Amino acid sequence: MSLHTASIGELARGLAAGQYSAVELARHFLDRIGRFNPALNAFVTVTADEALAAAAAADASRAAGRAGVLTGVPIAHKDIFCTQGVKTSCGSRMLDNFIAPYDATVVSRMAAAGVVYLGKTNMDEFAMGSSNETSWYGPVRNPWDPSRVPGGSSGGSAAAVAGRLVPAATGTDTGGSIRQPAALVGISGIKPTYGRVSRYGMIAFASSLDQAGIMAPSAEDCAYLLGAMAGFDPRDSTSVDRPVPDYVAELATPLAGLRIGVLREFMGEGLEAGTGDRVREAIDVYRRLGATVVDVSCPKLPLSVPTYYVVAPAECSSNLSRFDGVRFGYRCENPRDLLDLYQRSRAEGFGPEVQRRIMTGTYVLSAGYYDAYYLQAQKVRSLIADDFRRAFTEVDLILCPTAPGPAFPIGAKVDDPVTMYLNDIYTIGANLAGLPAMSIPCGFDGALPVGLQLIGPHFSESRMLSAAHAYQRETDWHVRVPAAYA
Amino acid sequence: MSLTRQDVEGIARLARLKVSDADLEVYAGSLSKILAFVEQLSTVETAAVEPMAHPLAGEAQRLRPDAVSESNHRELYQRNAPQVEAGLYVVPKVIE
Numbered sequence: 001m002s003l004h005t006a007s008i009g010e011l012a013r014g015l016a017a018g019q020y021s022a023v024e025l026a027r028h029f030l031d032r033i034g035r036f037n038p039a040l041n042a043f044v045t046v047t048a049d050e051a052l053a054a055a056a057a058a059d060a061s062r063a064a065g066r067a068g069v070l071t072g073v074p075i076a077h078k079d080i081f082c083t084q085g086v087k088t089s090c091g092s093r094m095l096d097n098f099i100a101p102y103d104a105t106v107v108s109r110m111a112a113a114g115v116v117y118l119g120k121t122n123m124d125e126f127a128m129g130s131s132n133e134t135s136w137y138g139p140v141r142n143p144w145d146p147s148r149v150p151g152g153s154s155g156g157s158a159a160a161v162a163g164r165l166v167p168a169a170t171g172t173d174t175g176g177s178i179r180q181p182a183a184l185v186g187i188s189g190i191k192p193t194y195g196r197v198s199r200y201g202m203i204a205f206a207s208s209l210d211q212a213g214i215m216a217p218s219a220e221d222c223a224y225l226l227g228a229m230a231g232f233d234p235r236d237s238t239s240v241d242r243p244v245p246d247y248v249a250e251l252a253t254p255l256a257g258l259r260i261g262v263l264r265e266f267m268g269e270g271l272e273a274g275t276g277d278r279v280r281e282a283i284d285v286y287r288r289l290g291a292t293v294v295d296v297s298c299p300k301l302p303l304s305v306p307t308y309y310v311v312a313p314a315e316c317s318s319n320l321s322r323f324d325g326v327r328f329g330y331r332c333e334n335p336r337d338l339l340d341l342y343q344r345s346r347a348e349g350f351g352p353e354v355q356r357r358i359m360t361g362t363y364v365l366s367a368g369y370y371d372a373y374y375l376q377a378q379k380v381r382s383l384i385a386d387d388f389r390r391a392f393t394e395v396d397l398i399l400c401p402t403a404p405g406p407a408f409p410i411g412a413k414v415d416d417p418v419t420m421y422l423n424d425i426y427t428i429g430a431n432l433a434g435l436p437a438m439s440i441p442c443g444f445d446g447a448l449p450v451g452l453q454l455i456g457p458h459f460s461e462s463r464m465l466s467a468a469h470a471y472q473r474e475t476d477w478h479v480r481v482p483a484a485y486a
Numbered sequence: 487m488s489l490t491r492q493d494v495e496g497i498a499r500l501a502r503l504k505v506s507d508a509d510l511e512v513y514a515g516s517l518s519k520i521l522a523f524v525e526q527l528s529t530v531e532t533a534a535v536e537p538m539a540h541p542l543a544g545e546a547q548r549l550r551p552d553a554v555s556e557s558n559h560r561e562l563y564q565r566n567a568p569q570v571e572a573g574l575y576v577v578p579k580v581i582e
Contacts, residue, residue, distance in 0.1 A: 101562045194541045208541060237547045238540075306524040317501060324502075326575050331568035337578050343504035355503055359494070359513060360520055362501040376527050378537035383530070385538060417516050418523045434541025458542065 003028045004164040005481060008073060008221040009248075011167060015062070015072045022055040022062070022072025026116055029074050033118060033165045036485065041140050042150075042160040044079045045087050046119040054116045061114065070228055071114030076169040078157050079120040080127055081107050081212075082201040090203045091123040091135040091153075094329045094349035104201025105233045106170060106212050113228040121169055122156030125351045126320065127177055127205045129153050130423045131413065134353040139410050142185055143482045144448055148407040151181030157215050158185040163485040168216035168225050172202060174209045175308050176402075176427025179439035182215050183402035183451020186441040188468065188478060189215040190222045193458050194434035195240035197226075198233030206315035207238070209308075209431040218478045219440060219468035223247035226461065245462045253466040255289045261296030261395035263455075266426050272405035274445030279401045282442040282452045285474055286399070286467075296395055298387035303380050304428040305421055310364050310377035311432070316354075317361025323349065356417065385433040392457040397467055401426055402439040402451035426453060436461050440468045441477035449477070488518045 003025065006014065014020055030048050037043050051074070058072035082088050082100035084107075089095045103111070110117070124134040132140040132155025140155040142148040143163040150159040154171030158181035161169050171178040173191035182189030190213045197212040204210060214225045227248065232241040262283055267276065287293050325331040325345025332348050335341035347355070364373035391398060403423060413420040430437035435455055442452035452471075456464045472478050489497075491510040494517065498505040505513060540547070560573060569576040 098566055101559065101566070195545065208539060234550070237550075238545075240542070240545060300530075303527065303530065306527050309520060310524050310527065321502075325568060326577055328563075328566035329568075335578050338580050339502075340504075341578055342502040343498075346502055347504040350503075352509075355501075355505075356513065356516055356520075358501050358503065359497045359517060363489075363497050363517070363521075366497070366500065372528065373524065375537055376530070376532060377524070378539060379532035379535040380527050380530050382535050382538040383532070385541070385543075416519075418519050421523075432541070 004032055005479070006167070007218060008167055008216065008224040011073050012069050012224070016067070022058040022116060023052060025072060026051050026055040026074050026118065029118055029166055036163050036165055039141065039146060040143060040159045040163060041138055042122055042156040042163070042165060043076070043119045044089055044091070044122050044137050044156070047086055047117065050086065051116055051118045054111070058114050058116055068114050070224065072116060074116045074118050074166060075110070075225070076119050076121050076157060076160055076166045077107060077117050078123055078154055078170050078172060080123060080172050080203045081170060082203070083107055083120065086120065088120065089136070091125040091137065092350065092354070093136040094323050096136065096330065098328055102201060105198035105235060106202065106229050110228050115228065118166055121160055124153035124155065125354050126203070127153040127172055127174055128316070128353050128357055130176070130180060130420055132156065133410065133414055134351055136351060142407045143485055144185065145407065148409050148448070149184065151184035151403070151407065153177040154181050154215060158182055158187065161187050161215050161217065162482065164481055168214060168221055170212060171215045172210060172212050173431065174205050174312060175431050176424040178213045178215055179427050179437060179451065179453060180403050180424060182439040184407040184449065186449030186477065186480060187215055187217050188219050188222055188438065188440045189213065190226060190438035190461065190465070191430065191436065192226065192230060192461050193436045195238050196436070196459065196461065197229050198236040198239050200233055200235040204319040206312040207319060208315060209312060218472050219438070219465050220251055220472070222438070223251055223465045242459065247462055247465055250462040251466050251469045253463065255291055255467060255470040258291040258397065258467060259395040260286055260291045260293045261391055261398045262293060263398050263400040264295050264297045265299070265301050266400040270404055270425065271401060272445070275401050275403070275405050275450050278443035278445065278450040279452055282471065283399055285471055289470055289474065294395060296391045296398060298384070298391055298429070300380065300383040300387050301429050304384055304432055305425050307377045307380045307384065307432060308428045309360070309421055310373050311381065313357040313361035314365050314374050315361070317358045317365065320354070320358055325349070381432050384429055388429070388433045388435060396456070396463060398455040400453050400455070402453040406445045406448035406450060430455050434458065436464055438464055438468060440471065441480070443477055489514045489521065
């Protein structure tokens with residue numbers, strides 16, 4: 001067993017047995033980052049010194065008998081999470097000079113569990129994108145084919161995990177930004193229920209949709225780390241006060257009797273054949289494992305993309321008004337007056353996709369258009385949530401593809417925003433309804449990975465992870481590594 | 487819904503974004519495309535539907551007591567500011 005293909009559970013056991021130290025583990029992965037990151041561009045910042053110090057501290061706490069399960073396990077954080085004393089760019093020129101003065105709750109919780117972070121991963125600017133091409137730091141490359149995108153917005157985390165530069169990485173998901181890149185690089189990724197994981201210190205994009213989660217090769221890996229991230233946080237007013245299950249212990253929940261709904265609206269038009277075939281094969285695996293499979297319908301779900309592209313830009317235009325060139329972030333040279341300072345700092349600090357979304361949001365919220373666009377979108381959002389609620393009276397989990405096709409070439413969709421937005425057609429619904437959802441690898445279309453999406457009722461992460469785990473005990477897609485990274 | 491250059495100029499002013507003349511045309515094109523795409527929402531019958539602002543039904547956002555819970559971090563926070571002087575943020579002169 002080589003260290004970089006070991007699971008989180010195997011690493012935890014190896015550390016506990018003294019087979020290697022946390023410092024040795026950190027060095028192993030830092031070496032891989034040094035070797036492979038120049039080609040992938042998965043990291044914005046590598047925090048080698050801080051990581052080795054944290055790893056040494058992890059080893060010391062183990063020697064003192066104070067180690068937890070995850071003490072010394074290395075990961076990476078998406079550069080949207082504030083990390084005290086370390087640049088937190090959000091993929092934007094606006095925050096290229098921003099040194100976070102505090103840790104996000106996700107970061108501090110993981111640190112308290114002894115997890116060691118090795119760096120900050122590249123991402124679409126302010127998490128706005130589906131290909132990682134809107135980053136100020138340039139596109140990330142897909143380890144399966146460097147001419148293709150890794151998906152987005154958590155593209156750096158996805159590529160880093162797929163290339164086994166880190167065993168796992170955090171992500172955020174506003175419209176599919178964990179699941180779609182997980183699918184496009186052949187790893188697992190879970191977006192928990194809205195409110196399950198604290199968003200304190202996670203730079204806001206669209207506050208009624210944003211949720212943090214984790215990306216790793218397997219559902220079991222995700223279970224280990226989600227447990228360390230989740231839970232109530234008084235610093236996030238949308239955080240939900242509910243006990244966190246033992247996700248690892250509950251992985252063993254038997255699949256028999258599980259009722260699975262196959263989402264009719266997402267298995268037809270617009271779905272590429274190579275992806276549809278793999279998803280149908282995965283559904284057959286579930287049938288063999290003893291699940292009951294039925295068709296379900298969510299007739300309003302095809303409206304989720306237009307709904308999202310009103311709601312998300314509206315919230316983004318409000319959230320991003322804080323970037324004013326005064327208190328933190330980029331400021332233009334020689335402002336003529338205060339208005340010039342605002343307008344040029346924002347125009348020079350934000351990239352074109354972010355500006356487009358700010359303007360879309362400004363427009364749909366402006367006087368005379370609010371009812372027609374924003375209020376109507378919020379009503380359609382209710383209808384979409386109702387569709388899911390009805391479906392979950394009949395089934396425990398919904399299965400469908402994560403993305404309409406595999407990874408597309410870099411540059412293929414940058415000229416037409418609507419075409420790019422449609423790549424998220426299968427993932428956005430879960431965000432609008434606040435539902436947990438995950439993507440797991442279910443095979444290949446040619447040489448490119450395909451993802452299967454699981455969507456569940458609120459707070460059903462445990463059931464979802466155990467269902468994904470049951471599939472991964474029968475298949476080996478999640479342990480496939482691109483040849484150059486094996 | 488098709489936006490003109492003048493429309494985009496107005497939106498950009500509200501959004502405090504300086505858009506160059508050349509880019510006005512580009513944004514007018516892409517914003518019009520987006521608005522045409524979301525236009526399909528208007529065909530949905532929603533007269534009896536409540537708008538949804540929070541994804542968890544019945545979960546109201548908590549309020550906390552209005553009590554001091556943080557210490558003063560001004561110096562730390564101002565390290566990220568483009569320009570400060572004597573603990574104050576400096577901006578171009580506003581009042582002549």
